[in-house]
Amino acid sequence: MDFNQQMLIALPDMQDERFKQAVIVICEDNINGTLGLVINHPLNLNTQQIFSELGLNEPNSNHLTSEGGPVNVNNGFILHNSNDKFKSSLSITDQLTMTTSNDLLEEIANNNFHHKWQFVLGCSAWDKGQLLSEIQQNAWLTCPINLPLIFDTPHEQQWEKALSLIGIKDFTHLTSGIGHA
Numbered sequence: 001m002d003f004n005q006q007m008l009i010a011l012p013d014m015q016d017e018r019f020k021q022a023v024i025v026i027c028e029d030n031i032n033g034t035l036g037l038v039i040n041h042p043l044n045l046n047t048q049q050i051f052s053e054l055g056l057n058e059p060n061s062n063h064l065t066s067e068g069g070p071v072n073v074n075n076g077f078i079l080h081n082s083n084d085k086f087k088s089s090l091s092i093t094d095q096l097t098m099t100t101s102n103d104l105l106e107e108i109a110n111n112n113f114h115h116k117w118q119f120v121l122g123c124s125a126w127d128k129g130q131l132l133s134e135i136q137q138n139a140w141l142t143c144p145i146n147l148p149l150i151f152d153t154p155h156e157q158q159w160e161k162a163l164s165l166i167g168i169k170d171f172t173h174l175t176s177g178i179g180h181a
Contacts, residue, residue, distance in 0.1 A: 003029040021159040037068040040158035056109035069124030082115040116151040
């Protein structure tokens with residue numbers, strides 16, 4: 001199963017607290033495994049603080065930073081709604097890119113980047129076959145990547161909005177006890 005261009009939505013009874021009500025953008029899924037970023041778990045840290053700590057100008061726009069997952073927690077990832085390429089960019093869709101290089105940070109710091117973006121610290125990763133196994137165990141639901149959900153929906157509403165994108169309006173009765181056909 002190919003998880004590229006998909007988002008993961010945690011089921012309500014997710015046992016791992018790090019992924020409670022998580023919405024994860026899958027950045028890459030290949031024969032080695034899967035890499036994703038939790039987009040709706042904000043940290044008590046904003047991007048102006050991060051830019052200041054890095055010795056960069058503080059950008060005009062200020063965003064909350066999300067906790068992207070338990071892997072590489074000191075690494076920053078920027079999701080942006082452009083297909084501009086920087087030194088280290090990965091196209092996720094035609095309109096969504098993940099960049100990890102400082103050249104994008106400098107563009108943002110100098111207010112030269114005019115696209116929507118979100119800063120994420122850390123990531124989530126699964127070994128080959130691990131994510132499929134978790135989906136088969138009913139830990140996650142999937143839906144196609146949705147840019148308005150990523151960039152225009154407040155963090156606290158993203159999980160419910162993601163569920164509504166796949167037709168689930170009342171999540172109170174949703175459990176991981178869903179059967180398989």
